[in-house]
Amino acid sequence: MTRSRGPLLVAVSGPDGAGKSSLVGRLSALLAERGLTVVALHCYGCFLCRRFPVPPRVSEPEEPGGGEWARRAGDPERRGSGLRRAHAFLDAGELSARIALARLRARRRARGGDAVVLTDRGPLDGLVKFDLPAGAPAASAFRRVADRYGLTLLVETGPETLRGRGWEEVAGPPTVWWARYRSWSRRLPRITRLDGERPASRVAAEALDRILEAVRERESERRREAGPGQAPGLGLEPAGGGDRRRRHVVVSIYDDAKNPAYRGGGALVVDKVARRLAEEYRVTVVTAGRGGGGEERDGIRYVRLPVCRAGPRAGQLLFLTLLPFVARRIRHDLWLESFTPPFSTSFLPLTTGAPVVGIDQGRSAEALWRRYHVPFFLVERLGLRCYRHIVVMNAADGSVVRRLSPRADVQVIANGVDRRDLDENRLGSGRFILFLGRIDTWVKGLDLLLDAYDRAGPPLELLLAGSGTPAEERRLAALVAAHASGPEPRIHWVGYAEEERKRQLLRDCAFLVMPSRHETFGLVALEGMSYGKPVLHFDLPALRWMRDGGDVAVPPFDVAAFGRRMNELAADPALRRRLGRRSGLAAQRYTWDEMTGRYLALAHRLLDTPAPARRPRKRGASWQTTR
CATH class of the missing domain: 3.40.50.2000 (Glycogen Phosphorylase B;)
Structure with missing residues (x-):
């Protein structure tokens, strides 16, 4: 059961040209946006392979030509020469040491949370590269390393696709390499095949699903081993237990119904949204208070930051200052941040890898500029550019936010009200x-x-x-x-x-x-x-x-x-x-059921489907680019 301990180790395997390195980069971004700690490790062979990049077949110069592959495949002596076995041991040993260090780094960064170590080369690639006899000690060394991996993603591409991505015939025919991959993949555990001929986004989406499924299985295994009443490494839990398998959504807002200096409509909106999200997710509300601590009410965990003693204005600034630190301490899969004056934004997306949705209920920097002539709006405009998902209450604000943050996905979700039947006898009356x-x-x-x-x-x-x-x-x-x-x-x-x-x-x-x-x-x-x-x-x-x-x-x-x-x-x-x-x-067109349902749909979209790819650093670059 040791595989369930520590970070999940995932290898992306396949021949050069299959897009392994770029897929690892894409998966790192997708997993980080879902709140997992990710360490990406690029393994290009041992230090001899990196210093002297020689194709593995060039070990006997007197045997050039494509026929060498057929002779070597049927001759165990040629496949297992002493130098070749020593080289394989060196490769396996360095791979084992590097992944051990990467797992240690991931464990320290995760602080008890879920972590994933991604490598763009795994034991399967080493076995294919050296193609040793199955019973050779060097092959056993690679197989012991393979036992430490929780998942190996084998990106399968056809020979023509590899040639189109720069495959060189000096490395050998692609069909021979794929024969080796298929042969060795049947002997190793936890191999998942991906169709590399499909569009890049679909390959990444399927790979992400496989990794998240493995993470969920490990979490279930930890719960079984921990026994009832315990939940190791799951961060902030509701006091009453509950279904810990659900994703964790955090909603932050300075306003609160118990804050006598505020008690605005924002607190009511957050309460309605939190209750709707709690139907399918674990929900924590982070808000301001005179004293710290937390409580659970109606299945929702409330955490209050002790900032109100500083006064209304200083309390808002303290709340904005503390929020990024709180986001580092509370494990979450999605964060909904209701903007707080005077700066509105707290640059929260820079401090968490999970998706952050900014909710524009209190963006008032422009109004404060007109009132106090203090340029709060400069910080607000800079902060808005950090957000990729923003909810506004009306179409006019939507146009403004789209102009200030062109890359953001801006949605208009109005506030709601309880449905009431009109009393015709009272229409027009009033004192x-x-x-x-x-x-x-x-x-x-x-x-x-x-x-x-x-x-x-x-x-x-x-x-x-x-x-x-x-x-x-x-x-x-x-x-x-x-x-x-x-x-x-x-x-x-x-x-x-x-x-x-x-x-x-x-x-x-x-x-x-x-x-x-x-x-x-x-x-x-x-x-x-x-x-x-x-x-x-x-x-x-x-x-x-x-x-x-x-x-x-x-x-x-x-x-x-x-x-x-x-x-x-x-x-x-x-x-x-x-x-x-x-x-x-x-x-009657603005019911709470309709409006909170839109927040729930947004949470489903961000948590249950792959996030969009980040823009490449160079124009026209593709995630399929390899070394």
């Missing part, structure tokens, strides 16, 4: 105008909202619901006090609304206002639409998904126009009824 969201005066445009409300003087009162940092809450309290006029205040800030209180506010309001200077999607708007409520907002590109969905858009930051439309909606229940019906029908 107040509602703002619901995080308290951030400048980003959310609360100063613009209060100015517009003062100018218009609509017949309905204005309720502000939400919480933020202590500084932002003090700023809002001062603004509300400054706009309070008359004996009866008409602007009320009710603070943070728990879930039941939020649903009640959405049911009882006449319509929602969203005066934001910057938005990524506007989850609150979608929640209001699901209750059949119109939404009044500035015409930002990120909010144009609401067009013709019962929304009312005014030119960006036109306070006078915002006040006029606010007055119209407050004074006209029939208008609110028409727009509310359209809002409710539009919201």
Whole structure:
């Protein structure tokens, strides 16, 4: 059972010209993207072969010509001369030493995780090269080395294909070499044949599947040997055990429902996505907290980084700083990173070999530049280029991200909402105008909202619901006090609304206002639409998904126009009824089941199929190129 210990040793075998070295490079990239530690070893024979590259048949100069192969094949004495046996022992010994060092290096880098050592030459190639008698001691040495390999991939190509890739006849006819490969491959264990005549991508895909299958078999064997209740080398596990054979998906986000300074819509989105992914994968959520540690809830592992004590702004920076180190400690097959201000990205793909999906729920560097005149966007633009998979909430942001990161696969996956049936009796009704969201005066445009409300003087009162940092809450309290006029205040800030209180506010309001200077999607708007409520907002590109969905858009930051439309909606229940019906029908296209299903499909695509090949260093180069 020793084969299940340590890194998996995989050889890519075949004659020169079969594309072994390039296939090893391709497989190294594919395996690394799936979170495995990979060490690639290029074995071009012993040091004599590398220093004096002489074809193996040129050992008896007096026997030139193609007939030599036939004579040597039927003459064991010629095949096993003393010098030839010594050369074979040297080759086998050096191969054994090099793979031992490579396995040690892989074990140290993996730190208990799964690791693979790839060699572009194996014992099978050595046996074919020297073609010793089956009972020769040198042949036994190669076969002992073969027992250490968990898998040998034999790339089979036809003679014409080899000649087309530069095969030289001085090395002997390809048919003779293939006869040797087929003969010796029947005597060695764990040989898998690959059709090298197929396109390069299909060869790599099949090879990847065989390696991953071998890794899974070794993991099952380790579990059987460890016994129940133990899982050696599987990294962070849920406290309750669970099915450890499932792939591990990590979702990171600074926002959290227990963070009083944030508690935005991003936490709700991550919770919904994590629950859907947990149906088929092991899921860990990495988020911020006042204290470290972790807990398990509803089958999902939560790990909190102790950064919130530093304050909201410094906490975000600390979270971005710690995230790459956390990614090195938590073993994972896929990482979903919800971008965090002010830099949004954390350059996470540079620190992990597993696929990383950036989720653009909080990319606000441009808005922060306009507010503070600090060029956070320079770091954000550089970081976006590191990501190969990015999810955005709306088509406008998708266009921006594709421009900033042309090589990324950018997908638009909107936020979702629970499906609700429209209550026709409540359409158009309502007792107040509602703002619901995080308290951030400048980003959310609360100063613009209060100015517009003062100018218009609509017949309905204005309720502000939400919480933020202590500084932002003090700023809002001062603004509300400054706009309070008359004996009866008409602007009320009710603070943070728990879930039941939020649903009640959405049911009882006449319509929602969203005066934001910057938005990524506007989850609150979608929640209001699901209750059949119109939404009044500035015409930002990120909010144009609401067009013709019962929304009312005014030119960006036109306070006078915002006040006029606010007055119209407050004074006209029939208008609110028409727009509310359209809002409710539009919201039914954005269900959580549909949107989280798209995340699940993305995870399947990244985890269950081979990743795309990395671009070659030279234009026009092919992975089939060999030495």
